[in-house]
Each structure stands twice: as structure tokens, then as C-alpha cells.
Amino acid sequence: MPGTTLLRIARLLFNEHLLSVVVEPTIADLQREVADAGSDGRKRLRARWRGYCAFWTLTLVAPFASWASPVSAAGAVAFPGALARLAVSSMAIALLAVIGPVAAAWIGAVAAVGALFAIGIHTWYDRHPSDIPVPAEPQRSSPQINFSSTEIAGNVGGLIFSVGSVFIVAVGLPSTIWFLFAATIAGCFLAWALAAWHRIQPTYGLPENRITLR
Amino acid sequence: MADRSAATLPRKERLILELLASEGPMYGLQLVERSDGALKRGTVYVTLGRMEAKGLVESQQEAVPHGGIGLPRRIYRPTALGERMLRAWTVFARELAWGR
Numbered sequence: 001m002p003g004t005t006l007l008r009i010a011r012l013l014f015n016e017h018l019l020s021v022v023v024e025p026t027i028a029d030l031q032r033e034v035a036d037a038g039s040d041g042r043k044r045l046r047a048r049w050r051g052y053c054a055f056w057t058l059t060l061v062a063p064f065a066s067w068a069s070p071v072s073a074a075g076a077v078a079f080p081g082a083l084a085r086l087a088v089s090s091m092a093i094a095l096l097a098v099i100g101p102v103a104a105a106w107i108g109a110v111a112a113v114g115a116l117f118a119i120g121i122h123t124w125y126d127r128h129p130s131d132i133p134v135p136a137e138p139q140r141s142s143p144q145i146n147f148s149s150t151e152i153a154g155n156v157g158g159l160i161f162s163v164g165s166v167f168i169v170a171v172g173l174p175s176t177i178w179f180l181f182a183a184t185i186a187g188c189f190l191a192w193a194l195a196a197w198h199r200i201q202p203t204y205g206l207p208e209n210r211i212t213l214r
Numbered sequence: 215m216a217d218r219s220a221a222t223l224p225r226k227e228r229l230i231l232e233l234l235a236s237e238g239p240m241y242g243l244q245l246v247e248r249s250d251g252a253l254k255r256g257t258v259y260v261t262l263g264r265m266e267a268k269g270l271v272e273s274q275q276e277a278v279p280h281g282g283i284g285l286p287r288r289i290y291r292p293t294a295l296g297e298r299m300l301r302a303w304t305v306f307a308r309e310l311a312w313g314r
Contacts, residue, residue, distance in 0.1 A: 001283060021263040021273075024285050029243040029255065031284035050255060057256025 002034050002048055003027040006055050014062065022062055026054050223303045226253060226261050231270065231292055231300040239291040241276075262290055270296035 010023040030051025037043035152158040166184065170177050223231075233248050234240060242262060246253045253261070265271045273288040292300070 003285070007285075018263075021266065021288075022259040025242050025259050025288045026255070028285035028287040029241070032243070032287060035284065054255035057254070058260060061257050062260055 001031060003030045003051065003055075006030075006052070010055075010059070013059070018062060022058055023055075026058055027051070030055070223299055227265055227270065228300065228303060229253065230261065230265065230290075231296050234271065234290060234292045235297060235300055239289050241287050241289055243287075245290070262288075265296070269293055270299060 007023070007027055010019060010027075014023060030047065033047035033051060034044055037047050150161075152161055166180055170180050229249060229252055230245060233245055237248065240248070242258045243255070245262075246255050246258050262271060262273070266273060270293060271290050272293050273290045275286045275288055278284075278286045
């Protein structure tokens with residue numbers, strides 16, 4: 001009979017009231033739908049899938065939604081620790097279902113390697129403590145990424161940096177791609193005009209503002 | 215004593231009351247099917263449980279036929295308070311629309 005295991009899990013998590021009002025009707029619907037599907041394998045599978053999704057959804061939702069009923073006062077959740085573990089597991093399963101097994105495996109591998117790397121670095125610093133220089137004055141400015149303060153040489157390296165930065169922004173914010181495209185064209189015109197102007201007046205302006213071709 | 219939250223009628227609760235009032239007693243799954251996607255399987259019984267606690271609906275377990283297998287389903291019907299609440303909200307919504 002489908003739903004028997006789900007009911008067993010639910011009995012560990014919820015009290016009698018929540019079981020009879022919320023969980024059992026959901027499982028009853030699953031069982032009725034599977035029974036109505038008859039011998040059609042596809043329909044049975046679909047009914048099971050929908051029933052299981054409903055069960056796990058209510059498992060996540062019920063503890064948060066039960067505040068409005070007297071159930072919360074009576075302790076709707078029988079075993080909060082188990083529920084928390086179940087909620088985390090359900091979210092992990094939902095993540096797997098949403099992003100697919102390949103991407104999930106990749107994310108899992110990256111997270112595992114990242115965690116190992118972090119543990120390694122932490123251990124190394126514990127064994128090799130070093131003095132971190134403390135600034136004489138407390139920093140007043142807030143941390144920020146400021147492209148305009150990055151020094152870029154007027155060579156191929158600078159070009160690669162600029163193109164790479166624009167590419168990263170375009171990938172991260174695809175909606176800005178036309179703005180970046182227009183800005184690149186406008187920037188080329190501006191650079192051409194500035195280069196022409198500095199060629200005509202080589203001694204004008206601050207030294208750091210001069211374009212140096214290397 | 216009725217819950218103070220019974221004084222409000224959220225959209226889903228109103229929809230359930232409308233369906234029950236217009237089509238008669240129904241199971242949770244039937245409500246989900248009739249709601250055109252407004253109600254979800256995973257949350258409909260949570261909403262119904264809350265409505266039952268407020269005194270807006272009442273439920274009864276279906277009788278399991280002899281030799282029947284599986285858990286019995288629950289059938290829901292509006293209470294007198296639920297019907298009054300729905301009428302009051304309908305009048306309230308109409309008055310608001312008239313006042314525009």
C-alpha cells in the first residue's frame with residue numbers, strides 16, 4: 001500500500017491531531033489516486049509522484065503554518081530535532097530535483113573540496129600563527145570593489161583585463177549587455193578623441209593622466 | 215470560543231468557502247481540482263485545518279467500506295459561521311467596489 005512508509009515517518013514527527021487533520025488525509029488522497037489509476041503504470045507513477053510531493057511539502061509547511069490553530073499550543077511537532085534534519089534533507093532533495101543530478105553532483109563536489117580546503121587553511125594557520133598587521137587608524141571607508149582605482153597598463157595585458165571584466169559583468173548581468181556594448185563603442189570614441197587631443201597638446205595635464213603606450 | 219483570527223478571511227479560505235458553499239461537501243483533493251491551481255495538494259489540508267480551528271468548516275472521516283484498504287479520507291463542509299463569514303465578506307467586497 002503506497003504511503004505506509006510516509007505515515008510511519010509522519011508518526012515520528014507530528015502529534016496525533018496534526019496527523020489526523022493534515023497528514024492522513026494527504027496520504028489517503030495518494031492512496032485513492034493510486035487505486036483509481038488501476039493497472040495503468042504511467043498513471044500510477046504520476047499519482048505516486050504527486051502524492052509524495054504533497055507529503056514532503058506539507059512536512060515542510062505544517063510546522064510553520066500550525067501557529068494559527070490550537071495545535072501549536074499542544075506541540076504539533078513531536079520531535080523538533082528530527083523535523084529539522086528532515087527539513088534540511090527535504091531541501092537537499094528538492095535542490096537535487098530542481099537543478100538535476102549532474103549539476104547537483106558538481107555543486108556537491110565543489111562544496112566538499114571547498115570545505116576541505118577551508119579546513120586545511122584553518123589547520124595550517126592554527127599551526128603557523130602569524131601576526132596580522134593592524135592599521136594605525138581604523139578604516140573609515142567601507143569595503144568595495146572599485147574598478148576605477150585599478151591600475152591598468154596601456155598594453156595587451158590591460159586590454160585583456162578590460163575585456164575580461166566587461167565579459168564577467170555581461171555574464172553576471174545579461175540585461176546590461178546592450179549598455180556595455182554601447183559603452184564600449186562610446187569608450188572607443190572617447191579614447192580616440194583623448195589620444196588625438198594629447199598628441200596635439202603633449203605637455204597638458206597631470207603626468208598620471210597621460211596615456212603611455214608601451 | 216472562536217479564535218480572533220476568524221475575523222479575517224484570507225483569499226484561499228474564501229475560495230474554499232465559496233467552493234464548499236456552491237458545490238457542497240468535498241474532499242481536499244476535489245477542492246484542489248476545482249480551484250484551477252489556486253489550491254495546492256501539499257498545503258490544502260493545512261489551510262483546512264486552520265479553518266477548522268477557526269470554526270469555518272467541519273470535517274468528517276468517510277466510512278471505509280468493508281474490506282476497503284487505505285486510510286479514510288476527510289470530507290469538508292462549511293459551518294454556519296463559515297457561511298455567515300462568506301456572506302459578510304461578499305457584502306463587504308461589494309460595498310468596497312461600489313464605493314470606488
